[in-house]
Amino acid sequence: MSDATYDVLGVGNAIVDIIAQADEAFLEKHGMPKGGMALIDEAQAHAIYADMGAAIEASGGSAGNTIAGVASYGGKAAFIGKVKQDTFGEIFKHDLTSLGVTFATPAATDGPATARCLVLVTSDAQRTMNTHLGACVNLTPDDIDADLVAASAITYLEGYLFDPPAAKEAFRKASTIARGAGRKVALTLSDSFCVHRYKDEFKALIDQHVDILFANDDEIEALYGNRDIAAAANDLASKIDVVAITLGSQGSLIASGEGRYEIPASPIDELVDTTGAGDLYAAGVLYGLSRHLPFAECGRLGSIAASEVIQHYGARPQVALAELA
């Protein structure tokens, strides 16, 4: 992959997070399944925002977070995603490009506002997400820059892209171009609720289009109906290049044709907000894979990035990951 201009290209929903603390009663009152990501419309977004506590705003989006992490490790990174020309769109773009990420997808000039995710963090540091997709519904196959995909060693796609219908087509276009150019396609299953929505499509995708898969134990269970993680890892490793399964505080498992690696979690001082843990784990692993580092080292970089992001509010690193590692 040494001829690639970019180490990793991310394609995902371009979202700004609005993050507040909440108690269990708040989640119950609003019927929010704890730990999940629910899609909400504009009216719901206003109602929840009006009822939630004082917040901070920070760029988010699953693949966006991962790409920020890759750049923070010193990787050459690019992103494709749809914002609107508005305040949150400007913030989202600034927070990627200021890290050196190439982000040239044209912002929408009309239609819904830039996507926002209302993130409620409970005292156990668990996050419950409510996403108003807004401008993300306007990401179409036309936004997939074929030259950019072909110039990227790895194209990383988030499962959440299956929610906006046109984005799903953009997803398929990107993976087809990447495969055709001899590049690698990576996928994150994103969320167990998302897996339930698109189970059969995800299974077919993994069999036919994916080289590198990221998932957590809940998503594996949602996909295969049981929690035998080791068996699932072995099965997947016989079909695709690499599978990386996160196990929360237990660390992660990386499996490939070469073998299986148990990766410990990095130690932390204080667990604050788990938002972005999986995204930043993927950042470390993808950076390592793009630089052909050994699997154990890829996993270590993933664990370091995840441990940084869960010790503060917000899903983007607050320190340069290259210095942490």
Added chain:
Amino acid sequence: MSDATYDVLGVGNAIVDIIAQADEAFLEKHGMPKGGMALIDEAQAHAIYADMGAAIEASGGSAGNTIAGVASYGGKAAFIGKVKQDTFGEIFKHDLTSLGVTFATPAATDGPATARCLVLVTSDAQRTMNTHLGACVNLTPDDIDADLVAASAITYLEGYLFDPPAAKEAFRKASTIARGAGRKVALTLSDSFCVHRYKDEFKALIDQHVDILFANDDEIEALYGNRDIAAAANDLASKIDVVAITLGSQGSLIASGEGRYEIPASPIDELVDTTGAGDLYAAGVLYGLSRHLPFAECGRLGSIAASEVIQHYGARPQVALAELA
């Protein structure tokens, strides 16, 4: 003051902070005096934002932060300040009203956007601020609700209000109404650069209109030309009810006709970002004064609030101060 509907009413510039890390070279390149607050125009705001790193957004503004702290201690609080009807205006309003703060100043429907402050945090946790006042220039005496002022035990005014000319008149109107209603007027000197800009006016104000004064050692020096803090405290305590002088990691000094109290700083685990330290100290002291707590206890509440806010990015408390105390 037991007949007051509100413990503390804050009047200040309504600002959303955009917070990023920066190194000393960045401050030098942009000619920013470290630790200060510089006023910038819209073009400068765009240029600095384009050059600064990935950021987070959080409601700020000196008096706004203090009022958020008073509410977080369980105080009955209100705020007067000018935003525009835009995304940052909505965020600023939400972050106060969600704490139970009364904030009814009409948002501007035209004119400049809601104010933003570009906050650069260096590795020593010092913050350097660049404020585009935006909609704050449209705060006028008409926005001072006389009934609200008269119903508030303490009206708290930030020195920064002297920067937008109409707001200075609003400031004078608020202090005159408060005094006339037999209420207390509190002032923070805000910033040593601000003191240099309005030194004579601040001196006259303290002599004629202020009951409770907040300052740090730099601001006292800017006002009186020397660093003899104890002498300044004694002198001020002979003229006004209470003076509270913060001394960074050395804690603070509270002086009144009853005596002088040395208040230790609260212990912290990690110093991250000093933005809001003085604002939150004032929150604790004002809450205590409004509830007629002993001066030493007022100081303790100030130290606790300041120590909370300097251990994370952003100038508003991330936990309920009432629980911390």
